[in-house]
Amino acid sequence: AVRATAAGAPGAAPGGAPGTAPLVVDGRVRLEATLTDPADSDAAIATVHRLRDAVHAVPDARALVGGYTAQQEDTRTTAAHDRRLITPVVLLCVLAVLVLLLRSLVAPVLLAATVALSYLATLGVSAVVFPHVFGFSAVDPSVPLYGYVFLVALGVDYNIFLMTRVREESLRLGTREGVLRGLTATGGVITSAGVVLAATFAALGVIPLAFLAQIAFIVAFGVLLDTLLVRSLLVPALVRDLGDRVWWPAGTGRGALRAGSASASTASVSVSSEAGSGSGG
Structure with a gap:
């Protein structure tokens, strides 16, 4: 499902040419893999999962799998x-x-x-x-x-x-x-x-x-x-x-x-009655 090569030394062609010494930085080597399936397909995502399972199973490898398909899968997750x-x-x-x-x-x-x-x-x-x-x-x-x-x-x-x-x-x-x-x-x-x-x-x-x-x-x-x-x-x-x-x-x-409205109405009637009584007196 993939074709992999080691990334070449500085100045080498992209992807590294056969026989070119790999680029090593702080003890880490970058491997470039080309998927044989379309980058946004389910098959490509399944390949990324298999690659991650494989490299993570290596003791003390601290390997990472990146690229467009991996980034899209990480975004989706x-x-x-x-x-x-x-x-x-x-x-x-x-x-x-x-x-x-x-x-x-x-x-x-x-x-x-x-x-x-x-x-x-x-x-x-x-x-x-x-x-x-x-x-x-x-x-x-x-x-x-x-x-x-x-x-x-x-x-x-x-x-x-x-x-x-x-x-x-x-x-x-x-x-x-x-x-x-x-x-x-x-x-x-x-x-x-x-x-x-x-x-x-x-x-x-x-x-x-x-x-x-x-x-x-x-x-x-x-x-x-x-x-x-x-x-x-x-x-x-x-x-x-x-x-x-x-x-x-x-x-x-x-x-x-x-x-409350009923109480207010009763009070109003009482006041009116008292006022009326006062006027009658």
């Missing part, structure tokens, strides 16, 4: 590790912020789930569109993570904007009516902001770089999906179906608010 680490950390941080803001457990879990669902749906559409529409044979390893961070951050912004208003309205009118009032007040702003933001990211697609084109599509499509469907229809529908249970365990405090 690092990106996969970052996704496994950063994805849950970001989601937990978002969940903590929503819990503190909404003083509830059910609503934050529901909102975090919709954000994750929107991201996964965007990845699924991208997996179909990239090879069949844009002609991308592969996706940059860091694209899914960048897309996740952008979409989660933007989705949480829209969630906070919508649900804080819904909670305010729910204190006065109840959850079912509060959802309608909150969506009426914020829906147009959220949708408009999403369209503008999607157009802004889509403009990155004109730059002739596959990485930017992929990021542009993921973020633009994800934002439109989030603002036009998830935030405008799915989230309000779920909250309306759950009713006051969505604010568990704290609740909306609507009962306390009504009790």
Whole structure:
């Protein structure tokens, strides 16, 4: 799977010529190997793994295997590790912020789930569109993570904007009516902001770089999906179906608010009565 030669001494032809003394620096020798398979193929990656297993098995060798294929494989492995680490950390941080803001457990879990669902749906559409529409044979390893961070951050912004208003309205009118009032007040702003933001990211697609084109599509499509469907229809529908249970365990405090309003009304009537008695006297 490879053809290897020792790197020649300074001034020798690249790759070293047969019979040329190898270049030794601090007791280390560089061997140049040419893969017989395409550099970005699975077979080439498998060859790199076999080479690493072989050289690492040599005692005290401290050998390294580099080159384009090895670098791409290391980048892919690092990106996969970052996704496994950063994805849950970001989601937990978002969940903590929503819990503190909404003083509830059910609503934050529901909102975090919709954000994750929107991201996964965007990845699924991208997996179909990239090879069949844009002609991308592969996706940059860091694209899914960048897309996740952008979409989660933007989705949480829209969630906070919508649900804080819904909670305010729910204190006065109840959850079912509060959802309608909150969506009426914020829906147009959220949708408009999403369209503008999607157009802004889509403009990155004109730059002739596959990485930017992929990021542009993921973020633009994800934002439109989030603002036009998830935030405008799915989230309000779920909250309306759950009713006051969505604010568990704290609740909306609507009962306390009504009790306070009733007390204020009683006090007002008493003051009016006393004033009326005084006038009669």
